[in-house]
Amino acid sequence: MPETTPTGLTRLAFGGDYNPEQWPESVWQEDVRLMREAGVTMVSVGIFSWALLEPTHGVYDFGWLDRLLDLLHENGVRVDLGTSTVAPPVWFYREHPEALPVTPAGVRYEFGSRAAICHSNADYRAAAADITTRLAERYADHPALAMWHVHNEYGVPVSACYCDSCTAHFRRWLESTYGTVDSVNEAWGTAFWGQRYTDFEQINPPRATPTVGNPAQALDYKRFADATMRENFVMERDILHRLSPGIPVTTNFMTALSQCDSVDYWAWGREVDIVTNDHYLITDGRRTHVNLAMAADLTRSVAGGAPWLLLEHSTSGINWQARNPAKAPGQMARNSLGHVARGSDGAMFFQWRQSRRGAEKFHSAMVPHGGTDTRVWREVVELGASLDSLSTVRGTRTQGDVAVLWDWHSWWAQNLAWRPSEDHDPRERADAFYEALYDRHLTVDFAHPEADLSRYPLVVVPALYLMTEAAGRNVTAYVENGGTLVVSFFSGIVDEHDAVHEGAYPGPLRDVLGLTIEEFSPLLQGQLARITGPDGSELAGDVWTEFVVPRGAETVWTYADGLTAGHPAVTRNRLGEGTAWYVSTRLGAEGLDALLGWAVEDARIAPHVDLPRDVELVRRTGESGTYLFAINHTASDAKVPLEAHGTELLTGERAAGRIEVPAGAVRVVRLDG
Structure with a gap:
């Protein structure tokens, strides 16, 4: 069995993408000297190097990579070795x-960027298998090798292709999935608009059409494109497992970025030996540390709760947003340790040395353009020392308090055209509910809707438009057995084929919520709905309202105006030993x-009343002990309560009762016992 941690790595991973091919070899010696100074333990190598490894078809040059890996090994740096197939x-x-790849409109992309690949193309698959095989045969036993890195950020920037090769592949995929063309017709509802097929050869990808195409076809094409990318990953992974046994294989995810909404990470998490993730702050005025925490929690959940690895983030500003501010002093360490608190066994960056040329030359790096006499470099060295002092955290697991249900297939389906309101963004609702839980200092595990939920006192469903009957039975049993469920609007509407569940909305959630919905009534842009509580208090909603009819649920808040005036806005239903809330x-x-x-309160979760807003308290536990991470994102010092005495690992000080966390700082307490 392959390892599930980088082989030979006994400390937390610290380093970044190392692209020495961008520099003369005379710079390499300086690089490894600086890596030793910074405490670097691992670097990613060769991710974009295929053109150097095979400069012409069938002619290979591994000499430079031989020298590089030997140099890194001599300096105690482990290697995450890329297959270069991106x-x-x-x-x-x-x-x-x-x-x-070809767009839905029939335009073929040109060479000159990154990841321009038709994943159905047989020649690409053969060439990718060849370079992967040659790398594995050459470096399987190299002493620097810690893990294999297949491709890079699957789905970015292209996931789906609409060419003739993909057409043939899609037809085979449909036949394998459905068996008969009649089953496709049933699943896609092709009786609508006269779209019925009599042969698989009649079916094309959902290319450009005069108006909206078949949504079920579009949903299945997203599944097909994701499965096709995954097929190619598995092909490379299996070559590496065969030729390089015992060395783990990964590919870097991007769980939190909407540009990667084409990847079903629940499925991918089952295929990699180590879950790794890339995370970059979205600096749009929101609290970036909340999105960071969400990304880390989602990545840990994709890993099944096991330790994972932050394989890329930035030392300071990035380069691809409309505005790319620098990170504040101390923010690099705070971001890095925030990921570690939530399960990462390290903190790595893109990239080691900042590029002078190319599209990402203004993306920050561990060694910036200004060199070592810079704030960024000094903070990199300090972070390396901090991570070294946290080595015993490696292998422990972060403990979640509550669960949030999330499904990429539902996200895909809801974002198709002609939904009741384009203002209802499922990812926005997930962000909003997550932020509310974060502000209550609750650590979130994400879960697939059909996963075992029994360990969680509270389960939240922020947006689950697509919901299978099995998922409905799952959450119903969860509540009956004593759980507390919170469901937000437009959930439980369609099945896995984007067909509306029979009967009244919300389909498989009707019984657990104790209500039906007669009609959706989305609001116009800027319009508000006033809702009132039994004590006369008021709240406001926007974007969406519904005509809710209680069928056993009690009304907690009521619409006070608009078309839905007098109808329930928020309900509560007792079922078995548990409770289900609904907000419309x-x-x-x-x-x-x-x-x-x-x-x-229903879930009987003890409040964290002593923690200030924007001060995180996250727990990791394992054989080496229990660790409390206190992360202060505020401009004021904070005092954080401790349940037991312990040792603060970054300063070496003893801690009892409370620990002071300076403004913008992090403290990690290893509890006694």
């Missing part, structure tokens, strides 16, 4: 131009806090 060389595309409008932060306050 960047086929220009000669490959000149020989096989049909390997470039988009609540803001105040409303979500009130709603979750009631649900937390």
Whole structure:
């Protein structure tokens, strides 16, 4: 069995993407000297190097990589070795131009960027298998090798291709999935608009059409594209497992970025030996540390709760947003240790040395353009020392308090065209509910809707438009057995084929919520819905309202105006030993806090009353002990309560009762016992 941690690595992973091919070899000696100074333990190598490894078809040059890996090994740096298959060389595309992907409108992309790949193309698959095989045969036993890195950020920037190769592959996939063309017709509802097929050869990808195409077809094409990328990953992984046994294989995910909404990470998490993730702050005015925490929690959940690895983030500013501010002093360490608190066994960056040329030359790096006499470099060295002092955290697990249900297939389906309101964004609702739980200092595990939920006192469903009957039975049993459930609007509407569940909305959630919904009534842009509580208090919702009819549920808040005036806005239903809440409008932060306050009481979760806002307290436990991470994102010092005495690992000081966490700082206490 392959390892599930980087082989030979006894400390937390610290380093970054190392692209020495961008520099003369005379720089390499300086690089490894600086790596020793910074405490680097591992670097990622060769991710975009196919053109150097195979400069012309069938002619290979591994000499430079031999020298590099030897140099890194001599200096105590482990290697995450890329297969380079994300960047086929220009000669490959000149020989096989049909390997470039085609858009739904029939436009074929050109060479000159990154990851321009038709994943159904047989020539690409053969060439990728060849370079992977040659790398594995050459470096399987190299003493620097810690793990294999297949491809890079699957799904970015292209996941789906619409060429003739994909057409043939899609037809085979449909036949394998459905068996008969009649089953496809039933699943896709092709009786609508006269789209019925009599042969698989009649079916094409969902290319550009005069108006909206078949949504079930579009949903299945997303599944097909994801499965096709995964097939290629598994192909490379299996070559590496065969030729390099015992060395773990990964590919880097991007769980939190909407640009990776084409990847079902629940499925991918089952295929990699180590779950790794790339995370970059979205600096759009929101609290970036909350998105960071969410990304880390989601990645840990994809890993099944096991330790995972942050394989890329930035030392300071990035380069691909409209505005790319620098990180504040201390923010690099705070971001890095925030990921570690939530399960990462290290903190790595893109990239080691900042590029002078190319599209990402303004993306920050561990060694910036200004060199070592810079704030960024000094903070890199300090972070390396901090991670070294936390080595015993490695292998422990982060403990979640509550669960949030999330399903990429539902996200795909809801984001298709012609839904009741384009203002209802499922990811926005997930972010909003997560932020409300974060502000209650609750650590979140994400879960698939059909997963075992029995260990969680509270389960939240922020947006689950697509919900299988099995998922409905799962959450119903969860409540019957004593759980507390919170469901937000437009959930439980369609099945796995985007067909509306028979009967009244919300389909498989009707019984557990104790209600039906007669009709959706989305609001116009800027329109608000006033809702009132039994004590006369008021809240406001926007985007969405519904005509809710209680069927056993009690009304907690009521619409006070608009078309739905007098109808329930928030309900509570007791079922078996548990309770299910439903909210039929988009609540803001105040409303979500009130709603979750009631649900937390039902779930009997003890409040964290002593923690200030924007001060995290996260727990990791394992054979080496229990560790409390206190992360202060505020501009004021904070005192954090401790349940037991312990030792603060970053300063070496003893801690009892409370620990002071300076403004913008992190403290990690290893509890006694």
